[in-house]
Amino acid sequence: MTIEQLLIEKILPRVRKPAQYLGTEWNSVHKDFDAVPVRMVFAFPDLYEVGMSHLGLQILYGLVNQRENCLMERAFAPAVDMEAELRRAGLPLFSLESHRPLKDFDIIGFTLQYELTFSNVLNMLDLAGLPLRSADRQDDQPLVIAGGPAAYNPEPLAPFIDAFLIGEGEEAVLEILDLVGEVKGGKGRAFRSQLLERLVEIPGVYVPSYYRAEYTEQGRFKGIKPIHPKAPERVQRRVVRDLDTAYFPLSQLVPLSEAVHERGMLEIFRGCTRGCRFCQAGVIYRPVRERKPETLLAAAREIIKNTGFEEISLISLSSLDYGALDQLLPQLTQGCEATRTGISLPSLRVDSFSVKTAQGLPGRRTSVTFAPEAGTQRLRDVINKGVTEEDLFKAVEAAFDAGWFAVKLYFMVGLPTETIDDLKGIADLVNEVVQIGKSYSRGKKRPRVTVSASSFVPKAHTPFQWEGQNSRDLLKNKHEYVRELVKRSRAEYNWHSIDTSFLEACFARGDRKLADVLEAAYQKGCRFDGWSEHFRFSLWMESFQELGLDPVDYAEKSYSYDEALPWEVIDAGVSRDFLIEEHQRALAGKTSPDCRTSRCGKCGVCSSLKVANCLVKGRGR
């Protein structure tokens, strides 16, 4: 029996949500596998329902499959029941479109959305029947590459991945595929050793085996040195200069089995220069590149026609900042009328303008979410979140006025310089929001106010990369303190698992030594660490202990400016001096301007990457 027959007859009847393994989604591309010279599988190390909502997958899938000589298929992390069935039947992990083993592809490309999917990367390699470590894989086995935001600190995955692609993939992925096609010639498979020799020449590609991590005698990290003549000292990220003409998928995959977000995706711009100092996305996607409203309107029409989605979402890091909203929204609303397509904004800015804008859009209205992030003006200045108390209250009022009956507020606990006043400040803000809500009560029913609090995780390439995370005990006390206060105003308080944030912090700033910990934890059975029902913290702690590494040191350590940092082999474009200055301004409670609307903040991205903000309405310099 072929994999396909086994799957359909024996396995699908026994697993939950079998439709996610069929691969027959509308707009999925099924090419003649054996007739296409270069084949890549996009491996998403999380469940189908998460991966199918991911814009990066849609972009690369459409882009690569447009090419006649290439194909891209998909593989997601199989759910736990499916994994058990595969292992029991001795079947390898397969791609969804042609149900081929991952081993049959030239390239397996992982996207790393965040650190807690790393154990799934190992699991997928293992299910594919490949040795976990690059060094143990045979030369003619598939090339394993990885990209995405968590690749900006690639070190904890260094021994498992042949090459990382740092930055935006639209151009670089095609260069990689072309190269694989060329090296492969008419043969069955290109040798990895030959491929890597050439791949290292592509800008943005980091080949970890061409580098050595060095340590002092005390075991402190000293730096990463190239040990191959072609390997650059630092790998600079890729960036697409002109987003308006860049490829964008108009025939997006329509999930068969329910996904987290089921909607057409319209990326209105990329990059955010607001400069929140904890935010990695704000650094790694700079500069701001807006698409023209006419481009977007034409794209929206096609997406709706090609997918039949009920809703289209205007995607970006802060969609309300788009320069031509006044042009785009009325026309888009009109264009959506006939098909009753809803329009959604993924996040609202904390001001009444955004609320009024969102109010005018067609579509479902559930709750409205604002992210003040911190409880006092002082701390909001520290993190450079340009939001005032007044902004928030006005936004909330506008939301209740507009008929929303549920408000969600996002905060972060454990931020640098935080004091008990800042924690109290969260409760005070929440209380004020609840009070505002009271005058909008419907009979005895008051509007619902929910607080969602996460714990600060220091991320590589941000001004807070030198800051340690609060200890787990301290974070627990802080969350409990705020929860008690918030409960008095009868708002709901939810907080993310502290153990999870702790592990995320270890890996976010981890070095190559963590690879052993990851492998050990995976061997003990860790999977889906981002899912509370699967997260097994004790196995992680055991793994750290067995390898003689202290996780507390990784998560809580504050670095000094003169120490080398493991992720500095990656050049994200912003200068070290800028990050240091931003860090110091943070500690001094000084805010910095947004170069989209104000003067240049000299982050260094435009000069080092030879790019510039690209704004549809322009801006005087």
Next chain:
Amino acid sequence: MSRYRLEYMKKDTARYLSHRELMTTLQRALKRASFPLTYTKGHHPRPKLSYGPPLGVGVAGLREYMDLELDRQISSREYIQFLNDQLHPGISARDLVQLDPADMGLGKFINLACYRIELDSAISSAITTISWEQLFNKLEEEYPGLKEGLLKWCADPVEGYLEVLMQVGQEGVSLRNLLEALNKGIGTTVLLPSLVTRTGLFHLENGMITDPLNKCTYLL
């Protein structure tokens, strides 16, 4: 306003879609096929569609139905083609007829379903020790609700299938219960929904059986 009834098929790998997944899939296909759907009013407009009794995950259906309201009259032949161009492998539109305003909705109309269960050799040999007759008698004792709802059954051991005619929408009467009862009776776990095909849905009244497109009438 015009009401139409669509007859469609869900088979092959599409049998693994849940009812909800199938509803979403059909709705999006109708949109892509430019059906002039009538929407509900309000902030969250939805097309006015109603579906026949749900088919479980894994169960195929040869003659399934949905009712749709449209803003205007359409050519059935043309629009079946449009729809089929937009449907996934395994799902296909078979027929589309305009309903009379007085016609009953699907929910009220359908009260009878016919299922065909494929039997593999393991079952056929297990069944030699206990006859189908005995099995169904036993089943009727243990599942009184099921007995009520089960109108007819017929086993064809040579061709390897079992066919049952069951009432729809009555308590305790479901394919799931039937499979559970059969598995228990035979002492296996191999009768899975993926071996089942719903071959038809009907209206039973006064001993007469009518199909939802009103094309045939039979005597029970």
